[in-house]
Amino acid sequence: MKLTLKIWRQKDARAKxxxxxxxxxxxxxxxxxxxxxxxxxxxxxxxxxxxxxxxHDCREGICxxxxxxxxxxxxxxxxxxxxxxxxxRYFNDxxxxxxxxxxxxxxxxxxxxxxxxxxxxxxxAAGGYISVNTGSAxxxxxxxxxxxxxxxxxxxxxxxGCGACVAACKNASAVLFVSAKITQLALLPQGRVEARDRVRxxxxxxxxxxxxxxxxxxxxxxxxxxxxxxxxxxxxKREYYKAF
Amino acid sequence: MNTLDSKIPPGPLxxxxxxxxxxxxxxxxxxxxxxxxxxxxxxxxxxxxxxALGELGYRVKNFCYQDSPxxxxxxxxxxxxxxxxxxQNDGDSVYRLFYDMIKGGDFRAREANVYRAAEVSNQxxxxxxxxxxxFARDYGGTLDTRSFGGVQVSRTFYSKGQTGQQCLLGCYSAxxxxxxxxxxxxxxxxxxxxxxxxxxxxxxxxxxxxxxxEIERHSANAVVLATGGYGTVYYLSTLAVNSNxxxxxxxxxxxxxxxNPSFLQIHPTSVPQLNQYQSKLTLMSESLRNDGRLWVxxxxxxxxxxxxxxxxxxxxxxxxxxxxxxxxxPRDVASRAVKERCDAGYGVSETGxxxxxxxxxxxxxxxxxxxxxxxxxxxxxxxxxxxxxxxxEPMRIYPAGHYTMGGLWVDYxxxxxxxxxxxxxxxxxxxxxxxxxxxxxLMQAAGDGFFILPVTISNYLAGEIRSAxxxxxxxxxxxxxxxxxxxLNRLISIKGNQTAGSFxxxxxxxxxxxxxxxxxxxxxxxxxxxxxxxxxxxxxxxxVPGTIYELNQELEKAGRVADYFELAELLVNDALExxxxxxxxxxxxxxxxxxxxxxxxxxxxxxxxxxxxxxNTPHVLHREELKFEEVxxxxxxxx
Numbered sequence: 001m002k003l004t005l006k007i008w009r010q011k012d013a014r015a016k017x018x019x020x021x022x023x024x025x026x027x028x029x030x031x032x033x034x035x036x037x038x039x040x041x042x043x044x045x046x047x048x049x050x051x052x053x054x055x056h057d058c059r060e061g062i063c064x065x066x067x068x069x070x071x072x073x074x075x076x077x078x079x080x081x082x083x084x085x086x087x088x089r090y091f092n093d094x095x096x097x098x099x100x101x102x103x104x105x106x107x108x109x110x111x112x113x114x115x116x117x118x119x120x121x122x123x124x125a126a127g128g129y130i131s132v133n134t135g136s137a138x139x140x141x142x143x144x145x146x147x148x149x150x151x152x153x154x155x156x157x158x159x160x161g162c163g164a165c166v167a168a169c170k171n172a173s174a175v176l177f178v179s180a181k182i183t184q185l186a187l188l189p190q191g192r193v194e195a196r197d198r199v200r201x202x203x204x205x206x207x208x209x210x211x212x213x214x215x216x217x218x219x220x221x222x223x224x225x226x227x228x229x230x231x232x233x234x235x236x237k238r239e240y241y242k243a244f
Numbered sequence: 245m246n247t248l249d250s251k252i253p254p255g256p257l258x259x260x261x262x263x264x265x266x267x268x269x270x271x272x273x274x275x276x277x278x279x280x281x282x283x284x285x286x287x288x289x290x291x292x293x294x295x296a297l298g299e300l301g302y303r304v305k306n307f308c309y310q311d312s313p314x315x316x317x318x319x320x321x322x323x324x325x326x327x328x329x330x331x332q333n334d335g336d337s338v339y340r341l342f343y344d345m346i347k348g349g350d351f352r353a354r355e356a357n358v359y360r361a362a363e364v365s366n367q368x369x370x371x372x373x374x375x376x377x378x379f380a381r382d383y384g385g386t387l388d389t390r391s392f393g394g395v396q397v398s399r400t401f402y403s404k405g406q407t408g409q410q411c412l413l414g415c416y417s418a419x420x421x422x423x424x425x426x427x428x429x430x431x432x433x434x435x436x437x438x439x440x441x442x443x444x445x446x447x448x449x450x451x452x453x454x455x456x457x458e459i460e461r462h463s464a465n466a467v468v469l470a471t472g473g474y475g476t477v478y479y480l481s482t483l484a485v486n487s488n489x490x491x492x493x494x495x496x497x498x499x500x501x502x503x504n505p506s507f508l509q510i511h512p513t514s515v516p517q518l519n520q521y522q523s524k525l526t527l528m529s530e531s532l533r534n535d536g537r538l539w540v541x542x543x544x545x546x547x548x549x550x551x552x553x554x555x556x557x558x559x560x561x562x563x564x565x566x567x568x569x570x571x572x573x574p575r576d577v578a579s580r581a582v583k584e585r586c587d588a589g590y591g592v593s594e595t596g597x598x599x600x601x602x603x604x605x606x607x608x609x610x611x612x613x614x615x616x617x618x619x620x621x622x623x624x625x626x627x628x629x630x631x632x633x634x635x636x637e638p639m640r641i642y643p644a645g646h647y648t649m650g651g652l653w654v655d656y657x658x659x660x661x662x663x664x665x666x667x668x669x670x671x672x673x674x675x676x677x678x679x680x681x682x683x684x685x686l687m688q689a690a691g692d693g694f695f696i697l698p699v700t701i702s703n704y705l706a707g708e709i710r711s712a713x714x715x716x717x718x719x720x721x722x723x724x725x726x727x728x729x730x731x732l733n734r735l736i737s738i739k740g741n742q743t744a745g746s747f748x749x750x751x752x753x754x755x756x757x758x759x760x761x762x763x764x765x766x767x768x769x770x771x772x773x774x775x776x777x778x779x780x781x782x783x784x785x786x787x788v789p790g791t792i793y794e795l796n797q798e799l800e801k802a803g804r805v806a807d808y809f810e811l812a813e814l815l816v817n818d819a820l821e822x823x824x825x826x827x828x829x830x831x832x833x834x835x836x837x838x839x840x841x842x843x844x845x846x847x848x849x850x851x852x853x854x855x856x857x858x859x860n861t862p863h864v865l866h867r868e869e870l871k872f873e874e875v876x877x878x879x880x881x882x883x
Contacts, residue, residue, distance in 0.1 A: 030519035038745070039521055045743045045798055050789050053797055055311060057484040059524045061625060062409055063315040085628050110455055111795050118432070121312050125424045129417035130376045134296040134694045135367070137374035141331065144385025154378040157413065158406055158621075161314055184376065191376050 001027050001093035005040065007052055008100045013108040013116075019098075033076065033086040034059065034066065037099075054113040059084040061225065064160030067167070068113050069100040074164035074223045082162065082225045102163050104172035106210045117163050119209040120177060127201035128181045130190050149187045156183040158226045165220035165228075171212030176220040178206050179236035180228050186239050196243040203240055248501070248853055248868045251655040252356045257874045258339075261360045264656070265699055269706035276301035279705050280464040282449055284436050284491055286313030288408075288686060289669025290470030291415035292693025298422030300698055302705075305462055306419065307431045307451060309486060309800075314416045317472060317484040318689060321408025322622065323531035324392065324400035325372075325686035327365040332389060336397040338362045343875060345684060348394045348574050349649070349677020350827035350843060350880050352504070354851070355872060356656060357674040361684075364691040369401055371694055375414040378403055390618075392682035393530055394574035394882070400683040405529055405622040411686050415693070434460070435800060436491040437728035439467065439498045439665065440720050446495075446665035447714045450724045452732075454800065457793035459725055461716040465708045466664045466701060469495060470693065473648030473670040475508065477808050477815065478760070479752025481645035482514055482527040488804040489811050492652055492671055500660035501853040501866060503653035503673035505811065506819035509680055509828050510761050512538075512578035514644035515629050516598045525644040526629055528601070529622055530682040533571045535606035535615065536639070538562050538582070540590040540599050550592070550600055550638050561585055561599075569882040576679040576828040576841075577882060579643040583761050584839065586642070593640050602638035643761060647685060649676040649828065650818075653853040653868075657700035658692060661853075664704060668692035673851065678827025732792045735802045740785030744801040747782045751808060754778065759816050764832040768820045772813065779809040814854055814863055821865065824848045845877050 002025045010017030027036055034056055041051035057065040066083040070076035076086040091097065099113065107115040157180070165176035182199050185191030191198075214233060221230045253260040253267075271279065279302050283294045286308040294306040308316060330336040341362040346353060373379060373387070379401045380388040389398045403410040422428040433454040440448035440463070448463035474489035475481040496502045513528045539558045546553060561581055563570045573581075582599050585591065592598050607615055612635060616623070623634045630640070652660050652667035654674055659666050669689035676684065714721075758771035782805070790796045825834040825841035826848070834842045851868040 028519055028521065031521050032523070035519075035521045035523050038523055042743050042745065045787055045789055046741050048739075048741075048787060048789055051798060053795060057310060057315055057486050058317060058320045059485055060320060060482075060526045061628075062320050062406070063310070063317070063484060064312075064319075065310065065315050080624075081628055085625070087629070087631075089631070114795070117311060121314070121420070121430075121432075124314075124417070125420040127424075129421045130374065131421060132371070132374040132418075133299045134292075134371060134418075134698070137367070137370040140329070140370045140373040140379075141386045143373075145381055146385055147381050147383050150378055150381040153376075154403060154410075157378050157403075157410060160409075161312065184378065188376050188378070190374055 001029065001091070003027050003091065004096040006096060006098045009052070009112055010109050012111060017109065027088055029089040031088045032059070032084060033070070033088060034084050036088055052113065053111040056084060061085045062160060064162040067102055067162045067164060069102060069167060071098050074102065074167040075225050080225060080227050082160070102167035104166045106172065106174070107163060107166065119211070120161050120163065122209060123174065123178055123202055123205045124181065126205035127194070127198040130185060131194060143189050145188060153184045153187040156180040156228060156232050159228055160226055162225065164223050164225060166211065168219040168223035169212065169215050170217065170219070171215045173214050174206050174211040175214045175233050175236065176224065176228055176230065178202050179232040182239055183232040183235045186235065195239060199236065199239040200243050248653070248866055249655060250354065250868060251657055252354070253656065257355060257359050260356050261363055268699060268703045271702045271706050271709065273301050275709045277303065279303065279708065280305065281466050281468060281701070282307070282462055282464040283468045283470060284449065285316065285470035285472065285671070286310070286419065287316035287318035287470060287472060287669060287689065288412055288415050289689035289693035290316065291412070291419040292690050293468055293470060293668060293697050294428050295415065295418035295422050296694050296698040298425070298427035301427070304422070304428040305431060305464065306428055307434045307436065309433065309435050309454065311432055313419055313430060313432065314413060316412060317487050318412040318686070319409045320484065321686050322405045322527060322529035324390065324402035324407045324683040325368070325411060325690070326392070326399050326683045327369040327401060327687065328362055328399060329366055329369060331387060332398045334397045336399050340397065341365060341399065344395045345675065345681055346677065346875050347880055348681035349679055350841065351677065351845070351849070351872065351877050352826050352870065353675055353677030354870060355874055360696065361675045361688050361691050364695040365687050367695055368687060368690040372411055372414050372690070375418055377410045377414040380404065390531060391534055391572060393533060393572045393578065394569070394681045400531070402531065405531070405619060408686060411690065436494065438724040439495045440724045441498050441662060442714050442718060442720045445663045448721060450728050455795055457791070457796060459729060461721045461725060463714045463716060465705060465711065466666065468666040468668060468697065469652065469671050470668050471671045473651065474811060475645045475648055477752065477812055478645035478756050479749045480517065480522060480525050482511060482525055485524050488807070490804050490807045492667070493807045493811055495652065495660065495662065495665060497856050499662045500665055501653040501855050502650070502814060503851050503853045504650035504818065505815040505854065506759065506822060506829050507649035507678050507827065508645060509575055509647040509649060510579045510643045511575055511646035512582055512643045513601060513641040515626065516593065516595065516640055516642040526625065527644070527646065528626060528639060528641055530575065532601060532619060532622060535618070536601040536603050537571055537605065538599055538601055540585045540592060544589045550602070559590070566882045573882045574679055574681060579761055580830060582643055598640040598642045600638035601641045603634060604638070607635065645756070647680055649673065649678060649680055653851070657703055658697055659700070659704065666697060666701060668697050678829055729792070732799065732803070735786065735806065736788045736792060736799060738783065738786045738788070740787050742785050742787060744786060744788070744798060744805045747778065747786065748801070748805045748808065750778055751775065751805070751812060755812055759819055762830045762832050763819050765820065768816050771816045775809060775812050775816065782806065782809060817863065818852055818854065821852065822848055841880070849877070
């Protein structure tokens with residue numbers, strides 16, 4: 001199929017970016033979206049032009065590296081998948097595809113479609129852990145955990161840290177991301193010990209790094225490739241109020 | 245160096261590790277704070293080691309090429325992590341886990357290392373649980389397990405199909421705690437370009453900042469490589485597309501021996517290749533073989549849809565050939581059986597390069613909910629990629645390159661042949677012999693990182709407390725940086741017209757065709773010629789746009805592919821040299837009448853450790869004889 005691509009090109013955080021148009025006329029519907037970009041890049045490199053920079057790694061939806069804003073949606077128009085899992089069978093011959101980086105003050109553009117998400121690591125480092133030294137753990141079965149707690153903790157723990165929630169939110173809020181870790185650890189007896197300090201430290205760091213307030217629109221849940229639920233935001237708020 | 249000293253502690257197998265720990269030299273807390281350790285890689289072994297070393301009080305610098313340590317490829321491990329807890333009361337023990345690994349590796353691993361890996365496995369589960377890793381639980385709140393290939397007990401702990409992700413995030417959280425405390429300094433988006441060796445000891449690394457292109461020097465008292473395997477030598481594999489061998493290869497060229505490079509695991513159950521542009525293959529976890537049955541039609545070229553083929557016209561070929569283990573035979577055995585059926589013309593789908601993995605019976609017996617609980621995300625992923633719903637129709641699967649048992653040679657202390665340079669996790673060769681059993685890579689990586697390296701490294705560092713710090717202006721740093729920059733310049737100035745990726749794809753095809761699931765002398769010799777030809781073309785016709793001192797993803801790829809050309813040649817030579825079949829290394833010339841691997845213990849019960857001797861001189865082979873004191877060498881049968 002033939003496609004017209006409108007791709008955001010930007011040299012670095014300080015440079016002014018712009019959309020550049022590329023025409024591709026041999027896109028197979030069996031390609032993955034990133035493979036379509038690979039083929040564009042191959043053509044660019046073969047004619048000694050600068051390829052489009054984008055983050056990607058595992059290409060199986062789990063590492064969280066990829067993240068492209070496609071036709072107005074983080075990770076594209078298909079729900080519950082990452083960009084690397086987006087297939088070209090969802091596009092039609094003659095389509096124009098708008099391809100942009102995540103846009104958020106806390107995620108400055110590094111180049112083209114690559115943004116700096118190190119703010120996420122900083123929030124995790126502020127308290128997203130259980131303080132236990134290697135070697136000091138009790139026997140694993142000594143603390144039984146109700147199946148339901150495990151299920152709910154797991155559902156929050158599968159966040160891949162891609163940043164789609166921030167990109168989707170009109171306030172560029174990180175609450176879905178932050179609440180997922182807080183919910184996971186708050187549901188486990190091992191994590192309860194530091195629950196108060198954790199929620200305060202992580203929320204404070206999130207605010208400090210310039211993420212916005214929750215917009216209450218639920219856009220993050222709608223766009224999350226791992227279907228993390230906004231009930232974790234409610235859980236985080238309960239944890240937060242309890243912490244004072 | 246002519247003799248390899250594996251430094252295995254004396255005494256009975258089960259007491260070696262305890263004995264080692266009792267006798268290891270220690271570093272006092274005050275001195276730990278003076279010692280710096282570089283850890284390259286932030287996967288389960290790397291982040292595990294960095295956090296554990298940070299907890300001990302060492303000053304740690306941790307590097308990764310990804311934008312965040314949380315994205316290292318351990319994240320993609322699916323099915324589970326083994327431990328000898330015997331929670332199921334099914335006869336499991338440390339010894340049995342050890343024996344399963346030794347047998348699974350086709351008797352080509354070192355007994356003492358494997359026993360230790362089994363021994364620390366229970367601590368690994370305890371630690372992950374304490375870190376908040378949500379392993380699956382039973383209704384009473386205790387931990388659940390499932391079975392994996394090559395074993396007859398249920399010892400695999402899991403978090404649905406995301407066990408690697410959950411374990412990695414556990415390591416990442418422990419790492420974050422040390423970063424917050426200031427014990428670990430993290431350097432994301434850095435690629436290691438060379439190892440710096442001063443007076444025969446590993447004292448630092450040269451890195452490239454992948455955002456600015458800046459070349460950086462980092463010094464330390466010891467360097468730990470936790471950089472994973474080299475499965476992307478096949479181009480198409482289940483690995484992350486940026487996974488690479490370059491750090492290990494650079495260390496190899498600086499003097500670290502490379503062991504058993506031809507031992508590459510081909511995983512039987514991956515989503516088959518769908519198109520010619522494909523950039524990677526997606527794994528479908530081995531855990532699926534707990535409930536899924538592999539089959540092909542009994543009739544060649546049967547074009548009926550799978551659900552239309554009646555039971556009596558299906559060939560459940562693994563159950564037929566291996567009744568004792570059935571669908572849960574080890575990966576090497578399963579992969580070859582799939583290849584055998586497809587080569588014989590029984591393969592399904594348009595290409596004929598696929599077999600069915602069918603859940604019909606399990607769905608009927610256990611119900612959709614139970615299957616969804618166990619494999620929900622895998623079924624979802626399969627549907628996303630192929631458009632086929634595995635609840636309705638069997639999956640189509642085919643083998644794909646997955647894991648490398650080979651790697652840098654290490655002794656019992658996980659030290660390479662360069663003093664002060666360690667290799668842990670998949671980057672070393674030590675625990676899996678010629679074939680790795682499922683769910684033992686997370687186990688080994690975590691064991692190495694959390695519980696083994698932090699103990700063994702003090703044996704070396706205790707002797708380093710008086711060493712003077714190496715200034716970054718040291719001639720060895722100058723020389724290493726100069727070489728690294730010269731190489732980047734060479735890559736960037738070829739100005740041909742082909743991409744690094746296209747060379748990589750072609751190299752991968754050569755390796756897959758001639759040094760994949762089966763090998764023979766003629767094919768391997770042909771591969772050597774083809775690799776040389778392609779390598780020459782690469783150095784004449786590569787194009788890398790842009791400059792060194794900026795973000796340049798094409799330059800990153802080119803450097804990795806250039807190293808792969810060199811590693812590929814060693815890999816093929818290793819496969820040529822080993823005139824026997826063992827585990828994943830299947831030489832067609834050496835097989836039993838019913839097509840099973842035929843080992844040659846009299847001549848090949850050794851680890852092949854290769855020494856780099858220079859650009860234009862052949863590698864030198866050093867043999868570490870494998871002594872089996874505990875187990876009896878026998879034919880590895882799963883029938």
